[in-house]
Amino acid sequence: MWLDIANRYIEEAGLNNQVQTICGKALESLVPLIEFEKGTFDFIFIDADKANLIEYYQQCKRLLKSGGCIAIDNTLWWGNVADESFNDKDTHIVRQLNTLIHQDQEVDVSLLSIGDGLTLIRKK
Template identity: 35%
Template sequence: MGMLLKLVNGKKTIEVGVFTGYSLLLTALSIPDDGKITAIDVDRKTYEMIGLPIIKKAGVEDKINFIESQALPVLDQLLEDNEGSFDFGFVDADKGNYWNYHERMMKLIKVGGMVIYDNTLWGGYVALPEEAVPEKKRAMTKSILEFNDSISAYSRVEISHASVGDGMLICRRIR
């Protein structure tokens, strides 16, 4: 992810879903000193307990604007005066809203910018027949499969699916 940030000269980035702040730290370390990250998560607690002390120790806290909120209202608000102004985005929030996030991210990210969606292989469940997926995982598996199918037909991006960890879908906005 750090390499991709550098390839797009990422300076103004957005992260939807922070959790512990691991990817946020990686982003903050990869962007220039004057770079900024808008980080959105519904829960600040885990981030403050686990990630923030490390981010402070790394000296990159000033690059981060953490917004504790549901993501969709914040993204809608950002669209009012930030359309096409972000270089890079990372989405690792509620998977059932990935398409809603994507529609907004494609307006926020500039042409040539990238968005990475995490967990798009969903523990390998997306490759299994439905009856082989545990019942409690089926709804989310279906959502991720629908997202993967929809984005593969989306004409405004070039995509690459990296089978690293739980899968990352890399989207480069082309128009």
């Protein structure tokens, strides 16, 4: 399992006391974290299912400290977001997310055309 590989390298690097791995549905893991670690994260990488993308962004923003960054992968969705002929659910959600982030006054944002789009967000 991928988590076993990650844990092996974390142990080899002597980072057991600094790194905690959590395996599970992302929203179920995120929500309890917020209770105790709201506003403490320096960096968050979002790269899971698209169905919950907007919720991931909103919850991760709560975890982030001021000046912290979120990176979100696949924000151009292989170019589909700019092609009106694509109207599937995932494309629609990625478009919605991009609009939400663009209008969010609480963050600075840059969408990089690396791969199929990587959005960098810095919380003000």
